[in-house]
Amino acid sequence: MRVLVTGMGGEVGTRVAQLLEEHDEVTEIAGCDYVPPRRRLRRSEFKRIDPRDRDRLVAFVTDFAPHAVAHFGIYEPDSRLSPREAARASEACTVHALGAAARAGSLQHVVVRSGLSVYGRGRGRALMPAEDAPIAPNNAWGRLLLEVELLAAGIARRHDVTVCALRYATIAGSHVPSPLGRVLRLPTVPVPALADPPFSLLGRDDAARAMVEALLRGHDGPLNVVGPGATSPWQAVRFGNRLPLPVEGPGWRLARRLTELLGAPLPDHVCDILRRGLTGDGTRAYEVLDLGFVRPTQEVLADLYAWATVTPIVEATRRVA
DSSP: OEEEEETTTSHHHHHHHHHHTTOTTOOEEEEEESSOOSSOOSSEEEEEOOTTOHHHHHHHHHHHOOSEEEEOOOOOBTTTBOHHHHHHHHHHHIIIIIHHHHHTSOOOEEEEEEEGGGGOOSTTSOSSOOTTSOOOOOSHHHHHHHHHHHHHHHHHHHHTOEEEEEEEOEEOOTTSOOHHHHHHTSSEEEEESSOOOOBOEEOHHHHHHHHHHHHHHTOOSOEEEOOSSOBOHHHHHHHTTOEEEEEOTTHHHHHHHHHHHTTOOOOHHHHHHHHHOBOOOOHHHHHHHTOOOOOOHHHHHHHHTOOOOOOOOOOOOOOOO
16 A cells, blocks of 8 residues: 655654554555655655645646545644645645646545534534434535545545545644644633633644554545543643633634734634633544544643653863862
C-alpha cells in the first residue's frame, strides 16, 4: 500500500506518518505541506509544497500515485493560518491533491479530517449527535469541513473509491496549535455568564490512531471520533487556575478583541464552543476501528495545561586578572 499524507507538517499529520511507518503492509509513505514535520520520520518522503501551488502539488501526487490518502491538508482557522488563508489552503489542497490522486489511477480509499462542527449547535439539535444526525453547521469552520466532505464524496463517486470522514472532537494538547487551547491558557478566559455548555477534547495520538485504523480497514462513511467524558468553560478555567471573565450578548465582540490583543484570536467556531458546547456520540468509531483506550477529555485538558518548567542556563563567566 502506498499512502499519501497531506498536511504532514502538522502535529497530527506527522504522527500519522510515524504510525504508518510501523506497519509492514504500508510499503511507501509520501507527504506534503507548506511547513516541514518537526519530528523524525524514518522512511516517509516529504515535499515542502504550498497547497495553493497547484502545478507542484498535482505533479507530486501524480508521480506518487497513492493507493490511499490520509487527508490532513485541512487547516483550522487561526491554528496556523488566518481564517481566510486557512479556507483557501484547505479547499485548494482538497481539490488538487485528491483530484490528482484519483486521476493517477491507483486510488482505492480516502480518509479525510472532518469535525463535530458539521452538526452545528442550537435549539432543536442533538446534544450528542451520532453519524446519522442532521448536518447543519453554524460557523465557517463547520461549513469548510462539510465542503471538504462533499468534495471528497464527489471525487469518490466519479472514480469509484471509498471515503471515510473522521468527525473529530476538538484536537488539543500542550503542543497542538489549537485556537481553543490558546484561549484556555490565557490568564483571563471569557466564559458564558448564564450557561456552562459541555465540550469534548481529543488528544493528538488518538486522532492519529483513528486515521491510521480507518486507512488500514478501508471504512466507508463518516465516523465521530470523541474521547470519553466532557468538560465545560467554567470547569476548564477552574482546572487551569485561570480567571474567568463572564460574558453575555454583545460582550463577546469585546472579548474577541481582548483575546486577540493577548495573542489568542477567538474565531467563530471557538466562540461557538464556549457559548454552545461541542460533543458527539463516538460509539460507532470505537466499534468499527477497534480503538480501545482513548484518553478522556479531562486527561487531554490536563495535558493542555502541562507546560514544562523552563530553567534558564546561565553561562559562568571567569574573571580575568
